[in-house]
Amino acid sequence: MKNIAAYVIFILFMTILLPLFLVKGCNPDNGEKPTKKTQQKIIEGKELIKIYNTKTGNTEEMELEEYLKGVVAAEMPAAFHIEALKAQAIAARTYALTRIERFSEGQIDHITAPLCTGIHCQAYLTLEELGQAHGQSWITEYWPKIMQAVDETKGMVVTFEGELIDAMYHSSSGGVTEDSENVFATAMPYLRSVPSPNEESAPKFSSSITMSFNDFVKKIQEMVPGINITKKNVTEVIKVADKSETGRIKKLMIGEKIIEGRDFRARFNLNSTNFKINLIGDNIEIETLGNGHGVGMSQWGANAMAKNGSTYEEILKHYYLGVEVTKYN
Numbered sequence: 029m030k031n032i033a034a035y036v037i038f039i040l041f042m043t044i045l046l047p048l049f050l051v052k053g054c055n056p057d058n059g060e061k062p063t064k065k066t067q068q069k070i071i072e073g074k075e076l077i078k079i080y081n082t083k084t085g086n087t088e089e090m091e092l093e094e095y096l097k098g099v100v101a102a103e104m105p106a107a108f109h110i111e112a113l114k115a116q117a118i119a120a121r122t123y124a125l126t127r128i129e130r131f132s133e134g135q136i137d138h139i140t141a142p143l144c145t146g147i148h149c150q151a152y153l154t155l156e157e158l159g160q161a162h163g164q165s166w167i168t169e170y171w172p173k174i175m176q177a178v179d180e181t182k183g184m185v186v187t188f189e190g191e192l193i194d195a196m197y198h199s200s201s202g203g204v205t206e207d208s209e210n211v212f213a214t215a216m217p218y219l220r221s222v223p224s225p226n227e228e229s230a231p232k233f234s235s236s237i238t239m240s241f242n243d244f245v246k247k248i249q250e251m252v253p254g255i256n257i258t259k260k261n262v263t264e265v266i267k268v269a270d271k272s273e274t275g276r277i278k279k280l281m282i283g284e285k286i287i288e289g290r291d292f293r294a295r296f297n298l299n300s301t302n303f304k305i306n307l308i309g310d311n312i313e314i315e316t317l318g319n320g321h322g323v324g325m326s327q328w329g330a331n332a333m334a335k336n337g338s339t340y341e342e343i344l345k346h347y348y349l350g351v352e353v354t355k356y357n
């Protein structure tokens with residue numbers, strides 16, 4: 029009987045008490061969400077951030093400002109104007125801090141960290157990886173400029189009514205950015221459609237892909253099983269069901285099925301949802317305008333503004349409406 033009692037106590041200890049100790053031991057904040065105080069510590073470099081490395085599968089810890097240098101270098105061409113690079117550094121800092129706050133218990137796709145090194149969050153490359161990608165001469169020429177963009181904006185963030193914004197950005201918009209609710213679920217007051225001129229030099233400003241009609245049909249049938257598409261009926265079977273004011277496709281009607289523009293974009297690996305499908309002989313050509321989701325700051329638009337004399341603050345205030353660019357406190 030005594031043995032059974034001891035056994036029960038042992039099991040209770042193992043199942044309830046021990047995990048409690050372990051949780052307490054691993055988490056000095058007792059599971060509280062990070063507060064502004066924690067974010068302040070992160071900004072000052074007194075607390076490290078956790079980043080899930082998509083290449084190694086490891087979770088690494090680093091200082092926010094060091095992480096940002098690898099993000100700016102990976103996310104924007106370093107030949108861009110310094111004011112555009114500074115705008116990028118501030119957007120990336122704000123984006124990271126927002127994610128750290130929102131996913132304090134880990135992001136669903138990488139539960140050990142709120143951010144990853146892939147384009148899923150923000151692309152990040154180490155100095156070594158940058159050297160491998162661009163060569164040593166790139167490091168000599170551009171790394172000081174990347175450091176300057178981050179260092180000279182240290183601690184600066186974008187806020188709306190005192191709160192950090194969801195600082196979305198993309199490569200090129202195709203001439204006009206998009207309202208957030210047309211791409212993501214939520215309408216954000218600062219993520220509104222704004223003109224983004226002079227992006228034409230962006231390499232993927234306009235592009236097209238071509239495939240055989242049969243390959244096109246196969247891919248469509250993966251989305252809508254059993255659908256009958258011929259060259260004769262294709263324009264009747266695939267129709268635009270909903271388009272945003274900026275011309276991006278929100279929904280397609282394929283037969284009886286509604287397909288989201290972003291799902292179609294992913295399936296065909298298109299640069300954006302601003303696309304047009306053309307039947308040319310035995311081929312299908314899909315033309316796209318812009319590169320990326322089109323919400324928030326356009327990187328090529330930011331560079332065009334910088335070259336025309338805009339400061340990083342003017343750039344950020346153009347792409348994020350009604351915001352403040354400020355030191356976080």
Ligand SMILES: [Zn+2]
Nearest residue numbers: 143144148149
């Ligand atoms: Zn991620």
